[in-house]
Amino acid sequence: MTVNDYNRCVNQHADAVYRFLLKNIRDKEKARDLVQDSFEKLWINVEQVSAEKAKSYLFTTAYHKLIDKTRVDKRMADWDKVNMSEYSHSEQYSDVMEMLEKGVAQLSADQRSVIMLRDYEGYSYKEIAGMTGLSEARVKVYIYRARVFLKEYVGSVEALV
Amino acid sequence: MESLTRNNYEIWFLDYLDGQLSNQQLETLLDFLEQNPDLKEELRGVSGVSLAAGMESLDQKYLLLKSPADIPGISAIDQLCIARMENDLPEEEARMFDLRLNEDTGLGEKYAAFQLTRLNPADSVIYPYKKELLRKTRILSPWIITAISSAAVILLAWFLWPDPPEPVSPGLAKIEKPATDNRQPATGNRQLATRNLQPATGNRQPTTTNPLNVKPVSAESSPRDFVPMNSLSRKSAVAGPRIPDPQSTKLLFASSYPSAMNNPVTAEDALTLPQYALQLFREKILGQDRKKVRETRFSLWEVAGAGVNGINSLAGTDMKLNRAYDSNGDIVAVSFSSRLIDVESPIKGQENR
Numbered sequence: 001m002t003v004n005d006y007n008r009c010v011n012q013h014a015d016a017v018y019r020f021l022l023k024n025i026r027d028k029e030k031a032r033d034l035v036q037d038s039f040e041k042l043w044i045n046v047e048q049v050s051a052e053k054a055k056s057y058l059f060t061t062a063y064h065k066l067i068d069k070t071r072v073d074k075r076m077a078d079w080d081k082v083n084m085s086e087y088s089h090s091e092q093y094s095d096v097m098e099m100l101e102k103g104v105a106q107l108s109a110d111q112r113s114v115i116m117l118r119d120y121e122g123y124s125y126k127e128i129a130g131m132t133g134l135s136e137a138r139v140k141v142y143i144y145r146a147r148v149f150l151k152e153y154v155g156s157v158e159a160l161v
Numbered sequence: 162m163e164s165l166t167r168n169n170y171e172i173w174f175l176d177y178l179d180g181q182l183s184n185q186q187l188e189t190l191l192d193f194l195e196q197n198p199d200l201k202e203e204l205r206g207v208s209g210v211s212l213a214a215g216m217e218s219l220d221q222k223y224l225l226l227k228s229p230a231d232i233p234g235i236s237a238i239d240q241l242c243i244a245r246m247e248n249d250l251p252e253e254e255a256r257m258f259d260l261r262l263n264e265d266t267g268l269g270e271k272y273a274a275f276q277l278t279r280l281n282p283a284d285s286v287i288y289p290y291k292k293e294l295l296r297k298t299r300i301l302s303p304w305i306i307t308a309i310s311s312a313a314v315i316l317l318a319w320f321l322w323p324d325p326p327e328p329v330s331p332g333l334a335k336i337e338k339p340a341t342d343n344r345q346p347a348t349g350n351r352q353l354a355t356r357n358l359q360p361a362t363g364n365r366q367p368t369t370t371n372p373l374n375v376k377p378v379s380a381e382s383s384p385r386d387f388v389p390m391n392s393l394s395r396k397s398a399v400a401g402p403r404i405p406d407p408q409s410t411k412l413l414f415a416s417s418y419p420s421a422m423n424n425p426v427t428a429e430d431a432l433t434l435p436q437y438a439l440q441l442f443r444e445k446i447l448g449q450d451r452k453k454v455r456e457t458r459f460s461l462w463e464v465a466g467a468g469v470n471g472i473n474s475l476a477g478t479d480m481k482l483n484r485a486y487d488s489n490g491d492i493v494a495v496s497f498s499s500r501l502i503d504v505e506s507p508i509k510g511q512e513n514r
């Protein structure tokens with residue numbers, strides 16, 4: 001991969017990697033550090049990574065760095081610490097989406113990462129398995145259970161409302 | 162177990178029928194039955210009652226079976242809805258599910274609830290520090306590459322090319338008298354030079370004013386007739402490998418230039434390859450006037466002067482690095498002036514280069 005290819009990766013994927021990390025770790029500065037670490041690792045291996053595989057390489061790196069960071073911290077940040085609407089530019093940030101975000105925060109780290117890779121980036125079970133080191137079956141189980149949980153979470157909140 | 166009384170004898174009776182009484186408990190039961198003969202008759206009546214197992218079997222038992230694809234903890238209908246949402250169903254099953262959706266309102270509501278769980282990437286999050294991640298590439302503009310290449314060629318030629326000897330090699334005198342000269346002048350409008358050549362009679366006369374006996378190139382004559390390659394002397398005043406005579410080589414190069422057809426080139430004007438490269442460098446890169454280039458000898462002070470001019474153009478300063486030359490074209494003094502200082506220094510002979 002050339003320098004131009006690398007810079008193109010920055011422009012194309014930095015936002016997606018940042019979103020993935022921010023919504024997982026829910027800390028702006030930590031997410032920024034992880035983004036920089038991920039791209040630094042890509043730069044170090046720029047000659048070994050092809051331009052086509054750069055995105056999956058970035059997400060794989062970001063996922064593993066996220067897990068390492070989470071294990072070091074060993075705690076979940078309060079949802080109130082980060083107001084996702086500050087970093088979101090959606091014209092309609094509906095109540096359902098807000099409830100969904102809160103529900104996602106309740107998931108385990110692996111489930112949350114897996115379902116974000118599935119919905120945000122459209123990766124297949126196999127690709128997600130390759131990135132996370134999980135088996136394809138485990139990825140599928142995580143996604144299915146996450147959907148059940150989110151459905152019940154949103155439904156329970158709506159019921160209360 | 163509690164002691165046997167008329168209030169809890171049924172429990173003792175059931176344990177007796179299940180064979181779960183110990184030997185001591187059995188003796189206790191027998192003693193109780195001797196004291197209560199009516200209960201003994203009741204126990205005898207219960208002992209004969211038992212149910213026989215039937216042969217019924219569950220129809221479509223296979224529907225209850227689970228496959229490795231089934232996920233523990235998730236109901237079948239939930240898994241079906243999620244599979245449809247994730248496009249995990251085979252085409253036929255997906256079609257049947259869609260048909261069922263239209264008929265089953267409850268299934269439709271459940272499926273809609275699951276569709277709400279899909280995270281929407283449309284709420285774009287922007288990474289605000291992208292510029293920190295970008296890497297820069299150094300691109301050399303073509304003129305820098307040309308300047309570097311020219312400087313490298315000049316330096317290489319400067320150190321490797323031997324200086325031509327100032328006096329003419331005595332071996333060149335032999336060009337004046339070829340053993341046989343059967344050359345005939347060309348017909349047509351050829352005009353011979355006025356200097357040292359004889360009319361086309363084949364009789365060449367040696368001269369003292371032009372030891373090379375070579376006429377200058379003119380627009381009306383063929384340049385190649387003047388210095389045939391086979392007439393070049395193979396003797397050189399410099400010991401070592403045999404090399405063409407530099408003076409002859411100069412004229413050979415000069416006479417080959419197309420511009421020489423229109424602009425007569427003399428021996429004094431002709432340049433060797435390193436000299437031509439140096440001239441090009443001084444004119445194009447250092448920006449010096451051609452006349453000055455021909456009249457003065459190259460010195461690293463000229464490079465310094467070009468550098469000062471470059472700094473002035475970039476920084477807007479008004480520094481000057483002036484050079485004073487002698488009659489031979491060598492720098493004899495340099496002076497530097499700026500807003501803060503003004504100095505002048507003579508240059509020794511060996512510092513000119």
